Amino acid sequence: MSLSDPDHLPPPSGASLQRPLLTTAVVIYLTLALLAIAIPRGLVNWSKNLEPGTRQVVMLAAAEAVQSMSHRIGADWLFAQCRSFFLQVTGKRED
Secondary structure (H helix, E strand, C coil): CCCCCHHHCCCCCCCCCCCHHHHHHHHHHHHHHHHHHHCHHHHHHHHHCCCCCHHHHHHHHHHHHHHHHHHHHCCCHHHHHHHHHHHHHHCCCCC
16 A cells, blocks of 8 residues: 655645635744743743843833733633642742
8 A cells, every 4th residue: 555645735725825824924923922821921931031131121011011901811721720720739839
């Protein structure tokens, strides 16, 4: 039994994407935005680890604004619940 050559497979039915690279970029950036809103602590921690300077101050302010907005709308509730459970199970404390 031999496998067919994938280059000679007929294209799947349905319309092909007009701009596949744009679609891919949109999906990636929307995923990053969703992660920043759902897990804002990661963005704040990443900003704190940048080289000190103007860029770090601006990024940290923006990250803290995203974190505040995320907390206000309740988008970070799952992360907060999971983090609380993790700290309770491991006996670690919030630092």
